[in-house]
Amino acid sequence: MDQEALVTDAQTLTRSLDETMIKPKGVMLARSSETGESKLWVVPSSNIDKREFYGLVAQAISAEDLSALDVGMVELVDMARADRMGFRQLVRAPGISRIHLKSNWVNGISMPEGIIIRMNF
Secondary structure, eight states: OOHHHHHHHHHHHHHHHTTSSOOOSEEEEEEOTTTOOEEEEEEOSSOOOHHHHHHHHHHHHHHHTOSSOOGGGEEEOOHHHHHHTTGGGSOOBOSSOOEEEOSEEETTEEEOEEEEEEEOO
């Protein structure tokens, strides 16, 4: 898959989700070193039901006509899991970003290769 298109779609989706109750605090395009599969991790600003979350994501993907992303690539990451994953220790990037990470360790937590779209904790 074209990484440029995937990043552009992830940025567009983040902007679109800003207009919903999701209002993402964190968005990261993570790539598994084992499978090569990409996931878009999204941390909403408040607790949200999974069904409602994925419904809003599907609506946004459809409305924005995003071709590089599908709902199956998006993963809801709740605040407790984001804390365990070390998101608060990553760089602060409150807007729409494109910060490339190679495999890193942050406070003893392994972070995958990926691109930070937003980290606003």
